[in-house]
Every structure is written in C-alpha cells, then in structure tokens.
Amino acid sequence: MKAFFQIDDSITFLNHGSFGSCPKPIFEEYIRFQIELESEPVSFIQIKQPKYLKAAKTALAKHIHCNERDFFFIPNPTVAINTVMRSLNLQPGDEILATNHEYGAMVRTWNFYCKKSGAKYIRQNITLPVQSKEQLLEEFWKGYTSKTKVIFLNHFSSATALIFPVKEICDKAKELGLITIIDGAHVPGHIDLNISELNPDYYTGTLHKWMLAPKGSTFLYVRKELQDSLDPLVVSWGYESLAPSDSQFLDYHEYQGTNDIAQYLCTPKVIEFLEENNWKEVSKNSKQIVLENYKRFCDLLGTQPICPVTDEFLGQMASVPVKTDRSAELKTLLYDKYKIQVPVMPLNDNIYIRYSINGYNSQEDLDKLYIALEEIIATTDLIKK
Structure with a gap:
C-alpha cells in the first residue's frame, strides 16, 4: 500500500490523524x-x-x-x-x-x-x-x-x-x-x-x-x-x-x-x-496493530492505558501517556534525530504520544518509535519513569 502514497520515504510517518495523506490516484x-x-x-x-x-x-x-x-x-x-x-x-x-x-x-x-x-x-x-x-x-x-x-x-x-x-x-x-x-x-x-x-x-x-x-x-x-x-x-x-x-x-x-x-x-x-483496494480490511488490520502495541508502549513509558484496549474505544490511532514536562522538545527530538513524525500532545495537564496507523504503515514503523523512545529514556531526562 505504501506505493500509493507520496510520503517522504526518509520519514517514519505516524501522524495520519492530523491531516491525512492522499493516495496518488486520488x-x-x-x-x-x-x-x-x-x-x-x-x-x-x-x-x-x-x-x-x-x-x-x-x-x-x-x-x-x-x-x-x-x-x-x-x-x-x-x-x-x-x-x-x-x-x-x-x-x-x-x-x-x-x-x-x-x-x-x-x-x-x-x-x-x-x-x-x-x-x-x-x-x-x-x-x-x-x-x-x-x-x-x-x-x-x-x-x-x-x-x-x-x-x-x-x-x-x-x-x-x-x-x-x-x-x-x-x-x-x-x-x-x-x-x-x-x-x-x-x-x-x-x-x-x-x-x-x-x-x-x-x-x-x-x-x-x-x-x-x-x-x-x-x-x-x-x-x-x-x-x-x-x-x-x-x-x-x-x-x-x-x-x-x-x-x-x-x-x-x-x-x-x-x-x-x-x-x-x-x-x-x-x-x-x-472500495477497489478493500480499505475496510486495511483499516481492520491497522486497528489490530494499534491494539497490539498499546500496552507495550505504556509499559515502556511507565504509564497506564487511558481506556480498555478494545475497538470500542480505539480505532487506527492511540494516545499513550508520557511523563514529560517538555512535550515540544520531545516531539522535535523524535523528528530531527530519529525522523519520526508523531504528535506529542498536551491535554488537561497530561501529555500523550499519539500514533496513527494506516495502509502505508507497518509494525516496523512502531518498532522504530519504540527503539527511539528507549534511547531517549536511557540518554536524556526528557521522559520521566
């Protein structure tokens, strides 16, 4: 599916939720x-x-x-x-x-x-x-x-x-x-x-x-x-x-x-x-990836899921709580050093890393985010455990 999209290959794009991405035929x-x-x-x-x-x-x-x-x-x-x-x-x-x-x-x-x-x-x-x-x-x-x-x-x-x-x-x-x-x-x-x-x-x-x-x-x-x-x-x-x-x-x-x-x-x-590309199935697979990885990221960041990890509450994106008081700096580091486009969003005195999954994404994309966060935790004081 990635061949349909015009996203920069050098970027791990985990932010479909903000503005979407338009396939080439459309x-x-x-x-x-x-x-x-x-x-x-x-x-x-x-x-x-x-x-x-x-x-x-x-x-x-x-x-x-x-x-x-x-x-x-x-x-x-x-x-x-x-x-x-x-x-x-x-x-x-x-x-x-x-x-x-x-x-x-x-x-x-x-x-x-x-x-x-x-x-x-x-x-x-x-x-x-x-x-x-x-x-x-x-x-x-x-x-x-x-x-x-x-x-x-x-x-x-x-x-x-x-x-x-x-x-x-x-x-x-x-x-x-x-x-x-x-x-x-x-x-x-x-x-x-x-x-x-x-x-x-x-x-x-x-x-x-x-x-x-x-x-x-x-x-x-x-x-x-x-x-x-x-x-x-x-x-x-x-x-x-x-x-x-x-x-x-x-x-x-x-x-x-x-x-x-x-x-x-x-x-x-x-x-x-x-319809031609059976996007309902693409969406279903994307949602499964979201669910399978949510608890994994919470465990890494030392936080808890904000809802039951089911399709009643989650779709093709999920927000993982992260303990940081420098959300803008964390987002910039993920993009500038690791080439990962993912929002780090404040709401009601909490901070969330929100990853989105669509047809052009794979488990490998989330693995890159996981490894980057591991390294940030080990080498900086941006994320508190």
Missing part, C-alpha cells in the same frame, strides 16, 4: 479537475461544476447514509462549527455541554461565541482511565442542568484518540429536547458512520483524514427541520438568489462564486479507491 484526479477548471473557467464553474458536485454528493450520501440534500461541503470542521455557532441564538446563562476532551480550535470557537452571547461552555470532566462506556456516560451527564440547551461532542477525540458513545448521547439529548452538534472529524473512513441512525441535529466530518481525500474536504450535515434557520457564514450569490432552487439551505451555503472545489469533486474517486 491526487491525480484532484489535479485533473484543477486543469479542467483552468482550461475554461467560465464553462467549468457555471455548467460543469454543478453536475460534478451533484455526483460527489450522491456518492458521499450513500457512504455516510443520509440524503444528499441535507449536507454541503466546506474546508474543515472548524468552518462547520463556526457556521452552526452563528445561528444558535442562545441567551445569557444558557449552557453548551461538552467534555474536557474537545479539539482546541473548537474550544476557542465556543469561547468566542460565549463571550459574545453570554452563554456558558461547560467542559465536563471525563476521568481517565475510562473504565467503561457506562462510566463515561454517567460522568458526561453529570454536567447537565436545567440551563443546558446544546450538546457539543467529539465523536473521536483528538488528543486522547478515544471513541465517544455518540449514539447513546444523541438519543438521550433528543429525549431532553437538546440540540446535538457532533464533531466527527476523525470518523469518515475510520469507523462506520450512519448519520440516519445517529440522528444528530448537526454533524461534521472530514474526508481528507481517514477517507484519504485531498486536503480541505469536509461536510456539514444539518437536520432538515433546522436547515432554513442556518445562516450562511459568508453571504454570497445564494442569498436572495436571482435563480433560487427549491432549497434555501443549499442556496445559502453551497455556492460561493470563484472557488476551487476540486477536492470536493474527487469524492467519487475517493470512494472508488477505498
């Missing part, structure tokens, strides 16, 4: 669309692009199990959450219940919104190590009060690489009359995603991470009943359109004029690549 499709755009921009944008976009949305809708008219493409989940944030109309004192495992950009987005609106962003503590799904759910709902109006939750946490029980939380939130906003950045192509079954109010997921699409490809799904209340993040030609379609939702959000959207148009090729 990247070639990406360039093909850009060349077609430049060869006749007017014809492409006004005539061809809507047809290509419809094909892309039809393919993705089938893949994530929702209606093609209930989502639109955007560059990343941060844009998605900023779009949703603008239309919430919360009142001073209203609460947004989240966890203390959310992605940093999202925390900043909600902090900005709360300063403007007077709402409160509640980062409910989830104790580590997680012992069970039931414990996680019990702790999460301890943050619920009569002032809670919105649930915001990562489906797959970034720094701690944990799968959260989104289905159970969405179901209970519906019973309580709460709005549910799910950040599924790491989900598409990583674990099964059935939006119709989850039934969130808003769901955003990237294609450029685990689905292997070109960078800047994300979708925002919005439940039909809420679509007309979602204001556009950028007002453009679709607002008070001279040629309105039967969907104000898509008019407002889908057409922004001059914009290269080649990454979105690659979606049919992305799904074709995954």
Whole structure:
C-alpha cells in the first residue's frame, strides 16, 4: 500500500490523524479537475461544476447514509462549527455541554461565541482511565442542568484518540429536547458512520483524514427541520438568489462564486479507491496493530492505558501517556534525530504520544518509535519513569 502514497520515504510517518495523506490516484484526479477548471473557467464553474458536485454528493450520501440534500461541503470542521455557532441564538446563562476532551480550535470557537452571547461552555470532566462506556456516560451527564440547551461532542477525540458513545448521547439529548452538534472529524473512513441512525441535529466530518481525500474536504450535515434557520457564514450569490432552487439551505451555503472545489469533486474517486483496494480490511488490520502495541508502549513509558484496549474505544490511532514536562522538545527530538513524525500532545495537564496507523504503515514503523523512545529514556531526562 505504501506505493500509493507520496510520503517522504526518509520519514517514519505516524501522524495520519492530523491531516491525512492522499493516495496518488486520488491526487491525480484532484489535479485533473484543477486543469479542467483552468482550461475554461467560465464553462467549468457555471455548467460543469454543478453536475460534478451533484455526483460527489450522491456518492458521499450513500457512504455516510443520509440524503444528499441535507449536507454541503466546506474546508474543515472548524468552518462547520463556526457556521452552526452563528445561528444558535442562545441567551445569557444558557449552557453548551461538552467534555474536557474537545479539539482546541473548537474550544476557542465556543469561547468566542460565549463571550459574545453570554452563554456558558461547560467542559465536563471525563476521568481517565475510562473504565467503561457506562462510566463515561454517567460522568458526561453529570454536567447537565436545567440551563443546558446544546450538546457539543467529539465523536473521536483528538488528543486522547478515544471513541465517544455518540449514539447513546444523541438519543438521550433528543429525549431532553437538546440540540446535538457532533464533531466527527476523525470518523469518515475510520469507523462506520450512519448519520440516519445517529440522528444528530448537526454533524461534521472530514474526508481528507481517514477517507484519504485531498486536503480541505469536509461536510456539514444539518437536520432538515433546522436547515432554513442556518445562516450562511459568508453571504454570497445564494442569498436572495436571482435563480433560487427549491432549497434555501443549499442556496445559502453551497455556492460561493470563484472557488476551487476540486477536492470536493474527487469524492467519487475517493470512494472508488477505498472500495477497489478493500480499505475496510486495511483499516481492520491497522486497528489490530494499534491494539497490539498499546500496552507495550505504556509499559515502556511507565504509564497506564487511558481506556480498555478494545475497538470500542480505539480505532487506527492511540494516545499513550508520557511523563514529560517538555512535550515540544520531545516531539522535535523524535523528528530531527530519529525522523519520526508523531504528535506529542498536551491535554488537561497530561501529555500523550499519539500514533496513527494506516495502509502505508507497518509494525516496523512502531518498532522504530519504540527503539527511539528507549534511547531517549536511557540518554536524556526528557521522559520521566
């Protein structure tokens, strides 16, 4: 599988989770669309692009199990959450219940919104190590009060690489009359995603991470009943359109004029690549490598797993606690001396080394990380035991 990718052979790349990596056949499709755009921009944008976009949305809708008219493409989940944030109309004192495992950009987005609106962003503590799904759910709902109006939750946490029980939380939130906003950045192509079954109010997921699409490809799904209340993040030609379609939702959000959207148009090729190369099996094998190595790294670093080492909580990446107060220095040393690209991530006064495994990785890659950490422990004071 490594031959499909353009990753520098001199680097042991264990950080697919941050930005993904696009295989050559998909990247070639990406360039093909850009060349077609430049060869006749007017014809492409006004005539061809809507047809290509419809094909892309039809393919993705089938893949994530929702209606093609209930989502639109955007560059990343941060844009998605900023779009949703603008239309919430919360009142001073209203609460947004989240966890203390959310992605940093999202925390900043909600902090900005709360300063403007007077709402409160509640980062409910989830104790580590997680012992069970039931414990996680019990702790999460301890943050619920009569002032809670919105649930915001990562489906797959970034720094701690944990799968959260989104289905159970969405179901209970519906019973309580709460709005549910799910950040599924790491989900598409990583674990099964059935939006119709989850039934969130808003769901955003990237294609450029685990689905292997070109960078800047994300979708925002919005439940039909809420679509007309979602204001556009950028007002453009679709607002008070001279040629309105039967969907104000898509008019407002889908057409922004001059914009290269080649990454979105690659979606049919992305799904074709995954199917032709049996990527479900590739993903399954990658997850097995993640599970088999997790305890080994904890033993080396003198720490404990942050969750049961099963596929209920872990996918193709895992975060291993490491005792260091110089996380940036450790990350730089791993890259500069050992040529290993792996994040060393702080969260809630803890530090984690998060390794990701995909089709281009092998056990040998994790062995290189293990040997490097052994040497760092033996020769420096960066890691405490």
